[in-house]
Amino acid sequence: MSISHVSVIGGGLMGTGIALVIAEANKKVQLIEVSQERIDSCLFSMKKTLERKVSKGKLSEEEMNAALQRIDFKTSMDSISESDLVIEAVPENLDIKKAVFAKIDKFANEKAILASNTSGLSIAAIGSATKRPENVIGLHYFYPVPVMELVEVTPSIVTSQSTIERSYHFVESIFKKPVKCKDYPGFLVNRLLIPMVNEAIYCVMEGTKPEDVDAAMKLGANHRMGPITLADFVGLDVLLATMEGLYEGFSDSKYRPCPLLKKLVESGNYGKKTGRGFYQYNEDGSKGKSVV
Numbered sequence: 001m002s003i004s005h006v007s008v009i010g011g012g013l014m015g016t017g018i019a020l021v022i023a024e025a026n027k028k029v030q031l032i033e034v035s036q037e038r039i040d041s042c043l044f045s046m047k048k049t050l051e052r053k054v055s056k057g058k059l060s061e062e063e064m065n066a067a068l069q070r071i072d073f074k075t076s077m078d079s080i081s082e083s084d085l086v087i088e089a090v091p092e093n094l095d096i097k098k099a100v101f102a103k104i105d106k107f108a109n110e111k112a113i114l115a116s117n118t119s120g121l122s123i124a125a126i127g128s129a130t131k132r133p134e135n136v137i138g139l140h141y142f143y144p145v146p147v148m149e150l151v152e153v154t155p156s157i158v159t160s161q162s163t164i165e166r167s168y169h170f171v172e173s174i175f176k177k178p179v180k181c182k183d184y185p186g187f188l189v190n191r192l193l194i195p196m197v198n199e200a201i202y203c204v205m206e207g208t209k210p211e212d213v214d215a216a217m218k219l220g221a222n223h224r225m226g227p228i229t230l231a232d233f234v235g236l237d238v239l240l241a242t243m244e245g246l247y248e249g250f251s252d253s254k255y256r257p258c259p260l261l262k263k264l265v266e267s268g269n270y271g272k273k274t275g276r277g278f279y280q281y282n283e284d285g286s287k288g289k290s291v292v
């Protein structure tokens with residue numbers, strides 16, 4: 001059974017991008033948000049993304065309008081029963097996600113796949129909020145969704161084979177690349193990448209300059225962006241929460257968050273989004289000198 005109609009719950013940074021790439025792949029989408037104000041903001045950011053593609057000659061005006069027409073915006077879940085797949089993209093908090101999944105379970109079609117875009121929470125725990133955990137799976141997109149090709153596909157220990165296969169085909173049908181992961185904290189990318197960034201912060205704590213750590217990984221490991229700059233861009237609060245998730249999830253000291261990372265978060269300096277982290281940021285968002 002192919003997937004032609006999708007509901008996305010939550011139209012923040014990720015949900016907006018997810019809804020957009022699905023609509024661009026010729027599928028009908030319903031985006032559910034909490035208020036008309038949030039819907040207006042989703043539509044504004046979608047139009048901006050599409051207009052940029054039009055100005056670069058990557059999309060025609062007709063294709064842009066057709067994609068937008070395939071998206072419906074709603075403030076209630078009443079009509080998600082039309083969808084073959086429901087993707088949740090609300091904030092990364094297990095209690096919030098469980099409450100949203102309990103509600104999705106009430107309204108969604110009995111054959112629908114129920115997916116979470118969680119960055120690393122347990123899919124088994126999220127699925128336990130429903131009466132059909134065999135239909136629940138992780139579909140983890142990466143930011144910015146229109147650009148990043150990977151989707152981590154994470155079944156829980158009780159997800160059915162047919163849910164896994166249908167999810168795989170769906171990801172390919174929207175021109176993304178699925179990679180199958182195990183349902184353990186951080187899945188694959190965050191489990192490998194975030195501890196490396198945490199280790200880079202230990203190097204800064206020991207006295208190496210952020211500029212030197214970044215230059216080393218760019219020139220010696222061919223990384224496009226140094227780990228300290230990456231930390232500032234991801235947000236130090238998000239980084240700390242991810243490390244804490246790995247530390248608690250595996251009960252393993254190798255994931256201990258660096259004390260310097262904790263200090264910066266405690267001081268309210270979260271990186272680029274607050275104008276200061278390991279580096280200072282100018283008003284136009286450009287990066288200045290390191291300040292740690």
Ligand SMILES: NC(=O)c1ccc[n+]([C@@H]2O[C@H](COP(=O)([O-])OP(=O)(O)OC[C@H]3O[C@@H](n4cnc5c(N)ncnc54)[C@H](O)[C@@H]3O)[C@@H](O)[C@H]2O)c1
Nearest residue numbers: 010011012013014015032033034089090091092118119143
């Ligand atoms: N930001 C990233 O780079 C990134 C990358 C990959 C995965 N994720 C994951 O994606 C998920 C969403 O993250 P985000 O950055 O888009 O968050 P966000 O805060 O930008 O957006 C969350 C949206 O959900 C809406 N929302 C909250 N409760 C709702 C409800 N009951 N019904 C409908 N909408 C509701 C909010 O109004 C908000 O617009 C999280 O699980 C996060 O871990 C984030």
